[in-house]
Amino acid sequence: MKPKIVSWNVRGLNEATKRLRIRNLLRGWKVDIVCLQETKMKLIDRRIVRSLWSGVHVDWVYLASNGASGEVVVMWDRRVVEKLEEFIGRYTVACSFKSVSDNFLWAFAGVYGPNLNNNRVLLWEELAGLHCWWNLPWCIRGDFNVTRFPSESFGNRRGRPAMIDFSECISDLNLVDLPLAGGPTTWANNQTWSRLDRFLISPEWESHFPDV
Incomplete structure (x- = not known):
């Protein structure tokens, strides 16, 4: 059974109404x-x-807010997946899971990427290290704060070198960049829009969940 995964940049969780x-x-x-x-919270407890x-x-499991970096929480239903291990990095929260229905072993990572090119190198290194540490089928989801192609943005100055590095990281890790449904962008502000959010999966994960 394919797990139903939702990922969302919430821009803060401090308000009870939100x-x-x-x-x-x-x-x-x-x-x-x-x-x-982008939870903007230093502590995420059971409450x-x-x-x-x-x-x-x-x-x-969560990555606490640290100024403008970090801020990711991953939650799951234990009746669907069992957590085996966890990793909390600088920009990433990751878990190795075992699906309860068929004991399929796989890994999930939630990402909130940095805005500066120098720090993006650290994210690519973090993802590469995780990919080697858990030799499992992968599903990586998050707000990477960078586009892959010039056509994915309008009205901003995000640099082409960062796009190339992002695409090279996806290729090096042998990941599939799932197409976006429902529109060309995931972030907009006045006259600026970009596609900053992505689902990246390994071919083995896609083979196990072919209707993804």
Whole structure:
């Protein structure tokens, strides 16, 4: 059974009204795994998790807010996947999972990327290290804060070298960049828009979940 995964840049979780809106949406979507970026929170405890996703079967791991970097929480339904190991990096939260239905072993990473090119190199190195550490089928999801192609942005100055480095990282890790559905962008502000969010999967993960 394919897990239903939702990823979302929430731009802050401190307001109770926003958490309630997210909770109502997650209930309607009937999700199995949730990845939220830009939480802007230093502590995510059980009270916060229950305000987002109720139920005794929910577990979580998070990267705390540290100024303008980090800020990722990954939550999952333990009836669907069992966490084997976890990793909390500078820009990444990752878990190795075992699917409860068929014991399939795979890894998931949630990413909130940096805005500076020098720091992006650290993200690519972090993902490469994770890919080697867990020799498993991968699903990587998040807000990478960089586009891959000039056609994916309008009205900003995101540099071409960063795009090339991002594409090389995807190629080196042998990942599949899933196409975007529902529109060409994932972020917009006045006259500026970009595609900053992506699902990257390994061919082995896609083979196991062919209807992704």
